[in-house]
Amino acid sequence: MQPDTAPVRFDTKIAVLLRDDLLTWQRLNVTAFLVSGIGTAAPEVIGEPYEDASGQRYLSMFRQPVLVFEGGEELLRSAHERAIGRQLPVSVFTSDLFATANDRDNRAAVRAVATDKLDLVGIAVHGPRNAVDRVLKGASMHH
Known part of the structure; x- marks a missing residue:
C-alpha cells in the first residue's frame, strides 16, 4: 500500500494573534x-503520537498548522470582539499575566477585569477557516 501523498486541507484554522509591541520572549x-487552550477545548485537533525509527515515542501535537499573526492593540481588541461575537473558542493572554506565576493567579487576574477592559497581548482562536479569517481581518502574518 502506497502512502497517501495528496495535500491535506483542513476545514478549520488555528490562529494566534499577538500584539505587535511584545518582546521576543513574550511572543513565544x-x-x-x-495554543494550549485550543488543544484542550478541541481534542480533535490533536494528532497521533510520534515515533522515530528507533521506536522512541514522543507526545502528540496539533495535526494542522498554527498560524501566527500580529497587530496593534486596537486590532487585537476588535479581533477579540469578533471571535466572541461569532462564538468561536478563544483563549486570551493579558498583560497582567506577565506578573503572575501560576494558573490560579492567571485566572484570578483575568476574572478581575471586564471583557471590554482586558489589556490583551494575545488571543488564539479555532474554528471554520472563513470565520477565523474574518476574525483576523487586518492582521498580518508574524515575521
Missing part, C-alpha cells in the same frame, strides 16, 4: 500558553 511565551 504567550503563543505557547494560548
Whole structure:
C-alpha cells in the first residue's frame, strides 16, 4: 500500500494573534500558553503520537498548522470582539499575566477585569477557516 501523498486541507484554522509591541520572549511565551487552550477545548485537533525509527515515542501535537499573526492593540481588541461575537473558542493572554506565576493567579487576574477592559497581548482562536479569517481581518502574518 502506497502512502497517501495528496495535500491535506483542513476545514478549520488555528490562529494566534499577538500584539505587535511584545518582546521576543513574550511572543513565544504567550503563543505557547494560548495554543494550549485550543488543544484542550478541541481534542480533535490533536494528532497521533510520534515515533522515530528507533521506536522512541514522543507526545502528540496539533495535526494542522498554527498560524501566527500580529497587530496593534486596537486590532487585537476588535479581533477579540469578533471571535466572541461569532462564538468561536478563544483563549486570551493579558498583560497582567506577565506578573503572575501560576494558573490560579492567571485566572484570578483575568476574572478581575471586564471583557471590554482586558489589556490583551494575545488571543488564539479555532474554528471554520472563513470565520477565523474574518476574525483576523487586518492582521498580518508574524515575521
